[in-house]
Amino acid sequence: MTLDFSSLLPYTDQILEGLVTTVWLTVVTTVAGIALAVVVAYVRDGARVRGASLVSRLLGGYVEVIRNTPFIVQLFFLFFGLPALGVPISATVAALIAMILNLGAYTAEILRAGIESTTRGQHEAARALGLSRLQSFRHVVLVPAFSRVYPSLISQCIIVMLGSAVVSQISVFDLTYAANFIQSRNFRGFEVYLVVTAIYLLLAVGLRLVFEFVGRRLFAFRQGGSA
Amino acid sequence: MTDFTTWDIVRNLLLAARWTVVLSLIAFIGGAAVGLVLTLLRMGGLRPVRWLVRGYVDLFQGTPLLMQLFLAYFGAAVLGFDVSAWTAASVALTLFTSAFLCDIWRGCVEAVPSGQWQAARVLGLNYLQSMRHVILPQALRLAVPPTVGFSVQVIKGTALASVIGFVELTKAGTMLNNATFEPFTIFTFVALGYFILCYPLSRYARYLERRLYGAGIR
């Protein structure tokens, strides 16, 4: 058995192109997915106050369907299913929508745990100050809720980034697609996948570091002690 | 080209779903066995062993399952074995599962108060005895809900075996799609199949968690 990594060198451009795609898909998904999750969590939180509405039930269904089916099936459903219904969709758009819907559902559930652990005192203080439910959610509930579930949120974003490898299966030119492409040319599958796997590992570590950096800024209030 | 009735589609998917179930069971049982050994090594053992286990867990949690499948498939070839998609998928999913279960279980063992360890040591129990008679029984109670919850991830993970040519539910779906061009119907049924397998487990995991931590969550 011999490993030959030099046969990868001519393909640096492809790997870079794939890397760029994976990174931007992840960045857009993280931002949009978390935004979606906040909206879903807000609407579902309304059920606590005034009972489950049709919309909150539908959103609950969305969360359960996403969480209990594989990402690859969601992706195929969008990419193959929508055009069959007469809605044309490009591979990249399908990948992006699938990733956002996926992260949105998981994050909504994670965030719900954070929101539900808001103390009654916080709700009452907000009400006594005259804040509406939306104002209270935005200014009082949301940031502490995020800070409580932040570790889970980081893990989930990393899972979605790693899961994005699957978009290669609908021909989005991401890191995995680049690997498959090179493998089909130089027939050095193991070496290619080893290198690309290492890049994913670095991305995961990098993503975690970025999140932790942002978290320290965002949740500085948690560090107690004397001022 | 033959005409497929809806029943043909459903029947073919059901037949393929058997392999999803079998592969899930292999991965889960194999992963649990490896994961248990890893947990014990991680909790006790020598420092270098603990570091190795930790590296193993980080490696599998920090890389795509799809890559793990590719590496198992192509790596075996490099080593001179001619492996089937079956073997590659079983091995990759088992290792993947073991890493996550090891991490979950380590958390559960660590959640047992350190006073319990001290009490066991004071009574003269050695590491394995303390683990077996004092720590594990308590950790086990904590471990059941997240373990059931993770089984859902294993089932969903098996869908990726389709990519290396293992014919299970998802692969059957893509094959049927190529034959019928009814993607909407087919992938709805495929998704439904996974949902039927996963949703009860998700619900059960949540129920167990509620029961464990009391109704005071709300």
Add this chain to the structure above:
Amino acid sequence: MALVSVKDLHKSFGELEVLKGIDLEVEAGEVVAIIGRSGSGKSTFLRCLNQLEHHDWGTIQLADQRLDGTSMTPGELSQNVGMVFQSFNLFPHKSVIDNVMLAPVVVKQTPKSEARRIAEEVLAKVGMSDKIDSYPAQLSGGQQQRVAIARALAMNPKVLLCDEATSALDPELVGEVLRVLEDLAKEGMTLILVTHEMKFARDVSHRVVFMHQGRIHESGPPETLFTRPQTPELAQFIASVV
């Protein structure tokens, strides 16, 4: 006419009737201390006054407005009634100044510069000017409660409700909070306090109300009430807390 006027107030939680007909009038500038055993309904009564609990029966008049859950928006209500909680309930992710500015900016739409001026003013009043950029986790309980008082005052309410404002504090921190409340009383702020601090009730309040089993059992000026209780229940209560 009275600033706060309560007539025949009833409130039940399920089968349990907590308030069984409360009548109370509070004049502007008056300081009223509500005392009684736990479970006597005093906190529930206070919480009805700013509609954290909705009463089942009877009327609450505030100035000339009737509170029935719809007549005033929460925003309007908060500009009439401020509330200080036993557990402070400061917002942990906001600095002291942001805690105080939040409601004026968000609810009252006060411009930020103006809101900041008001916030600095009320924080000076409670002696917290040097901590405006601290987070609640960095403050002692007494400091947190003083900020919570400032936060309520920033909405310029007509009456301030205090629900056992010192009960969660370590004994050595109680004094600083009571001093702030005493200063407010001297300035003519209308205060309704549920309290366990009998000395404070006696020294600062104009009137003491003793609640027992969901009713006002006895009420009057502190010196009369504490020295010559008319009912055995009050006599017993005073004996148990002094």
